[in-house]
Amino acid sequence: MAKLRGRGYASVNYPTGMNLGGDPSQALIHATTTGTFVISLSSVDLGQGIKTIAAQCAAETLGLPIENVLVDTADTDTGPHCMGTFASRGTHRVGNAVIMAAAEARGVMLEVAAEELEVDAADLETDGTGFIRLKGAQEKAIHITDLALAAHFKHGRTISGRGIYLKEPSAPVPETGEMDPDSCQAHACTAAVVEVDDETGVVEVLELYNAYEIGRALNPAMATQQVEGGAWMGVSHALFETTEPYYPSRDHGPHDFAGYLMPGPADIPVQHSLFLERPAGNGPYGAKGIGEMTANAPIPAIANAIFDACGVRLESMPFTPERVLRGLDALRDT
């Protein structure tokens, strides 16, 4: 009757983008006469935060404060095509499309500013606070609010841009499986520390040490939300979740959250997370897709930690107390 501690490891990679590509997303951007830029999308925010990330990408590219950017999504009458939110593709595809659209709009913005200031567009810069100014001459500047008004009423120009990102589709060779499935790969390694109660078979995950390589953390707080929420889901998959507990038997399937178990706030491990950034050449400011990867490494890390703790090798998910106890029984019998 003891609580046995163990530690286990797992390392994984995860592809960005719809498998085999062919999954475009578009973005349109235009300035209103008040100097606010509206990004039109049909992309879906499931909580991962694409609305915020799209605004960050546009603000960075335009060289304007994020307060000057609004995101309008998702209405198929007004937003251009997006393949959807899946396959860790949103930040990569939509981010790239937004950057492309914003770069075009920035070009027009600088052209109009050059006319207003009677200088060469190539000599202009944005200062990140809303001004477009002559390099080296602080006083020769115009604010985006005045510029947007002038563009419309004086110059007859739309400050706007179009963006799309498409990874061309790849067709696998049926004989060999030769294919180009992804745009880039993110990486993760988990060390899990567990405690196994050899009387009840209950496994408790005490600590998770996670290193994630994600290309670029566009918004480090939101990236942390994704990886830590995802690691929680990994723990949940490992220990609890299934709709068919005696698969392949169809019996005993849960119909509610009382039967479909997940770790509650009292059951969560301490998470120690670290980001590494190896920017992807084709990623928006180097970012890779990370939404899906984060649940993956904890599952085998926990399986391996359970073995380390008590010598039971679990080959079937989830790692329920029943399975642990049956494993312990089998060890005693041999």
Add this chain to the structure above:
Amino acid sequence: MTYRLAPIDTSTFAAERAAAAAGRGVDGGDFTVIGSVVQRSDARGHVTGRTEFFEDVLPPRLAHLKMHRSARHHARILDVDLTEALAVPGVLRILTHADIPNNLYTPLKLIGVGPDDEPILAVDKVRYLGEPICAVVAETEAAALEGAARIRVAYEDLPPVFDVEEALKEGAPLVNEYHGQNHFIYEGHHCRRIRFGDVAEAFARADHVFEWRYQSAPIEQAPAETTGCVVVPQADGRLRIHSDTQACFFTLDNTALILNTPFNKLRIVGGTVGGGFGGKVDVVVEPVACVAAMAADRPVRFVYDRAEEMQVSSPRAAERIYIKDAVMDDGRIIGRKATLYVDAGAYARHSPYGTTKAAAHLPGPYAIPNVWADCHCVFTNRTPSSAMRGFGVTIADFALESQMDRIARALDLDPLRLRLLNAYRDGDLKAHRKVAEGTALVEVIQKAAELAGHELPEAYRRMSSTTREGL
């Protein structure tokens, strides 16, 4: 600081980080917004309750749809009796397969995957427990439920098959006639294949051969908000669909094909979704709700209850995976053979795609010169499975990384050193014959070891994804 913030290790890949940032920020300078903690633009709406989810749309004269579902795993439908259901006060309409313009579909036809294999509403057969048969449209949710409960269906049971390997055996009950056999066909092959190098030669030459089996069970995405939509007929004859789909145009296009209507007759409004995790990629509520809205000429809401979400909405597939490895005494893996079975359930949905994605992921993030994989997409008489976070990869990683641990233990090697030794690096040719670039497995292993206080010898700490040092 009041929020969780994982630190960024700026020393690893420092040169590449700087090079990628140079010239990308404002006029070649540093980033101003990228890399900063910016507050979520949706947070204020969430904490005030003003964020509008699809179900918060409450048009006047809203009618409600509830489904009568199969009570059998596999059966012929002999008779459907609607008499009692139609007599329930408040029931407006009951839709059957005859009301759906193109009743047969498969969602991936948009990217050229066929055949159509799934009815919107069952015709003469049900292939899984919970398959939709009739849709009851009523004034209230209660009346719709009551109506659905009063539909009488007479079945003739057929033998079901629930196990992937049983399903592939000669003489197994045929699950889905549109495929003609219990597996998806990949360009003439019975599975998605990877053939790279010569595994037979590797097994003959190996110091050790290890083979183990792994199994998972279906997992529900379980978003806090269930799958659903509200369809509102518009003044111009179009339909506005408020939906929690993960993919607006994908849903629109599939729905238009099923309704046999011009694409521009439909409009999807969405984009604010209470969690998806892959569960809202299928197109399962919008088509029938649109038919109902047109038939009743009123707004219609069709939203899954939690029990439907748990047992009827498509889960992450159960997988069975066999891995056989050829390993040398020093821990180098020289060959890997994987046989993977994805339990697609009764219909294809997105499983043919997920199975190919699983194949592309093999043999995991390791440089293994000889790889053989057969990835089967198998039909059984259970709820169709489909996309979920990590589609095709999550369960493979469970198998692959359990396998790595077992090899390390069998050879009495440090589990992280074994991984570092085999980790793929820039320039390695993957099993699907794409040259690896931007790799960082070595570095995440080194950093996780550091975090967890796992000592690695100097030679392993000096390894890198960009060099062959230490190999």
Add this chain to the structure above:
Amino acid sequence: MPSQIVSLVVNGERREFIAAPGVTLLASLRESLGLTAAKRGCAQGACGTCTVLVDGRPEVACLVAVETVAGRSVRTLEGVAAGGELDEVQNAFVDCFATQCGFCTAGMIMVAEALLDRDPDPSEADVVEAISGNVCRCTGYRPIVIAILEAARRRRGAVSR
């Protein structure tokens, strides 16, 4: 049984509406009164997304027949931000990045309000216990626990100032 007129005090205002027999408090709030902050995550009493305060106590509104709380005082998330100013709990949820999809947020905040009304200085274990009936599928709970503790700290600070 015919429908009846039910009267509630919702966020401080008396509201009357017609309720069919057996209709839930959740459906009444959302569909009769247009207060949609409380969400229907399960309608089985097992997820907490529909939590509102009835006479100050958290209740899963999906399981409460509205006629059984006639005349009582109900507080929803719409009633928390007084005059459009976010309160400490709401602000802490924003600042602590405690929302992702936001579907659980209304229930979490109402549970937190009830907890802090009862105990201005809860321990971490108290917070964990208070939200243990609320499902969040996105965050892994940690940011929510941090936010509620932070809200308590801020509210105590505001009181002492």
